[in-house]
Amino acid sequence: MPxxxxxxxxxxxxxxxxxxxxxxxxxxxxxxxxxxxxxxxxFTHVEIERDCVELARLHRDSQGPRSD
Incomplete structure (x- = not known):
């Protein structure tokens, strides 16, 4: 498994x-x-990584992606 x-x-x-x-x-x-x-x-959000490559970012419903 990866x-x-x-x-x-x-x-x-x-x-x-x-x-x-x-x-x-x-x-x-x-x-x-x-x-x-x-x-x-x-936690407010999580970044998912495999083999040093980011696959996705997930945020809580109350936390949107930051624009900065």
């Missing part, structure tokens, strides 16, 4: 938490990242 890296963010001034996750494919990794956001209110 290994994915989740960069979990709690605002712009705090370094992200990094977690390694194994998933069957990109869709499963995305689903796991969505669950990670839902299960912890500490």
């Amino acid at each position: 290994t994915y890296i989740f960069h979990l963010h709690d605002g712009p001034a705090v370094a992200p938490n990094t977690e390694s996750v194994e998933a069957h494919d990109d869709q499963e990794a995305r689903s796991l990242a969505e669950l990670r956001l839902i299960l912890s209110s500490a």
Whole structure:
């Protein structure tokens, strides 16, 4: 199974938490990242990475992508 890296963010001034996750494919990794956001209110968004390439960024419903 491929290994994915989740960069979990709690605002712009705090370094992200990094977690390694194994998933069957990109869709499963995305689903796991969505669950990670839902299960912890500490994080505002997550970046999903595989092989040093960012695949997606997911934000909480109350947090939109930043334009800066």
